[in-house]
Amino acid sequence: MTADAAPPTVPELLEGKRVCICVGAGGVGKTTTAAAIAVGMAGRGRKVAVVTIDPARRLANALGLDRLDNEPRRVPSDHLDGLGEGGELWAVMLDPKRTFDDLIDRVAPSPARAAEIKRNGVYREISSAVSGSQEFTAIEKLYELSEADFDLVVLDTPPAHNAAEFLSAPGRLTAFLGGSALKALMRPTGFGMRLLGIGAMPLLAGLKLVTGVDLLSDLTAFFTLLGGMTEEFDLRARRVEQLLHAPDTAFLLVTSAQDRPLEEAIWFRETLRRDGLPFTGAIVNRVTRPLPRGEVPLDLPADLAATVDACLADHAVLAARDAANIERLRASFAGEPILEVPDLSADVRDIEGLHAMHRELFRD
Numbered sequence: 322m323t324a325d326a327a328p329p330t331v332p333e334l335l336e337g338k339r340v341c342i343c344v345g346a347g348g349v350g351k352t353t354t355a356a357a358i359a360v361g362m363a364g365r366g367r368k369v370a371v372v373t374i375d376p377a378r379r380l381a382n383a384l385g386l387d388r389l390d391n392e393p394r395r396v397p398s399d400h401l402d403g404l405g406e407g408g409e410l411w412a413v414m415l416d417p418k419r420t421f422d423d424l425i426d427r428v429a430p431s432p433a434r435a436a437e438i439k440r441n442g443v444y445r446e447i448s449s450a451v452s453g454s455q456e457f458t459a460i461e462k463l464y465e466l467s468e469a470d471f472d473l474v475v476l477d478t479p480p481a482h483n484a485a486e487f488l489s490a491p492g493r494l495t496a497f498l499g500g501s502a503l504k505a506l507m508r509p510t511g512f513g514m515r516l517l518g519i520g521a522m523p524l525l526a527g528l529k530l531v532t533g534v535d536l537l538s539d540l541t542a543f544f545t546l547l548g549g550m551t552e553e554f555d556l557r558a559r560r561v562e563q564l565l566h567a568p569d570t571a572f573l574l575v576t577s578a579q580d581r582p583l584e585e586a587i588w589f590r591e592t593l594r595r596d597g598l599p600f601t602g603a604i605v606n607r608v609t610r611p612l613p614r615g616e617v618p619l620d621l622p623a624d625l626a627a628t629v630d631a632c633l634a635d636h637a638v639l640a641a642r643d644a645a646n647i648e649r650l651r652a653s654f655a656g657e658p659i660l661e662v663p664d665l666s667a668d669v670r671d672i673e674g675l676h677a678m679h680r681e682l683f684r685d
């Protein structure tokens with residue numbers, strides 16, 4: 322693609338894709354973009370599920386739902402009005418605790434064992450810890466929905482100060498649940514107890530890293546309860562890895578054109594490529610576009626005209642910064658597409674807002 326060619330649209334980027342993961346720094350518009358992409362792709366006749374994370378309540382309302390659930394709820398088709406025919410949109414709001422519980426129900430050898438695990442203090446801490454469990458369960462939910470009969474699953478990702486957290490946290494937790502330290506601990510004849518006494522520091526440090534918990538007795542009980550399930554966790558982890566690396570998965574990087582998110586976007590794209598993950602392109606959101614000066618009314622009182630001029634000058638500075646940053650992003654990409662969405666002034670808080678965002682991403 323030459324620098325002058327029009328960037329592709331979202332449907333072009335997602336051609337042949339079954340999974341779309343919207344990643345990026347905190348507050349750049351991941352949740353909104355994921356919703357707009359899902360709405361638009363459903364409008365193109367696909368059966369789409371979107372997993373949102375901590376959406377503003379008004380986003381659920383914008384989708385015509387009084388609330389969102391951990392299980393997919395069908396968005397009323399009149400919300401796709403004007404966008405096309407024949408598709409379906411289903412929306413989920415990730416509930417990490419319930420997703421974790423569902424996973425234990427699926428993996429445990431019996432309902433009684435599942436119930437016991439869910440009562441365990443360590444489990445309760447891990448499954449409701451804010452750090453790590455959202456990332457882990459987001460991926461788990463994605464895996465679950467990718468097995469259902471959707472044409473496309475769009476995943477929003479948790480607010481992270483650092484986008485890299487999204488990639489590293491699930492692995493940390495999976496390594497913990499299925500890892501070799503745990504297997505060594507599970508060996509019979511008291512070896513595990515000895516290990517817990519002598520060699521548990523890295524393990525406990527691992528747990529503390531994930532959850533901040535270090536309850537020794539609950540921990541022993543937890544490992545005992547998980548005995549026999551670790552292979553299942555390992556197997557699931559491998560399948561999830563396959564899904565994330567699959568050629569019909571798309572990682573879309575959402576960013577703003579501000580300095581820090583943009584730096585992070587450049588770094589994040591390098592990380593995705595280094596890890597062999599299918600990076601598909603970037604969406605630069607809330608871009609300040611230059612204003613045509615001709616629109617300024619000329620017959621204003623002098624003081625007001627001065628204020629307007631000052632505002633326009635500020636705006637021009639922001640627009641120039643955004644343009645320069647987008648150039649920088651382009652230079653660091655190996656020709657991967659960059660889509661731009663302007664700052665839509667009023668927050669994107671209702672169905673009109675989503676449609677406006679959709680028009681930018683789908684150019685129709």
Ligand SMILES: Nc1ncnc2c1ncn2[C@@H]1O[C@H](COP(=O)(O)OP(=O)(O)OP(=O)(O)O)[C@@H](O)[C@H]1O
Pocket residue numbers: 346347348349350351352353354374375478479480481606607662663664665666667668669670678
């Ligand atoms: N193009 C846009 N123009 C105007 N407002 C926007 C645009 N995109 C997103 N917003 C607004 O920006 C705010 C943040 O968006 P959003 O919640 O989607 O970000 P996020 O990346 O999901 O944040 P977090 O990392 O906290 O989850 C919201 O109030 C949203 O309505």
Ligand SMILES: [Mg+2]
Pocket residue numbers: 351352353374375376477478479480
């Ligand atoms: Mg969000």
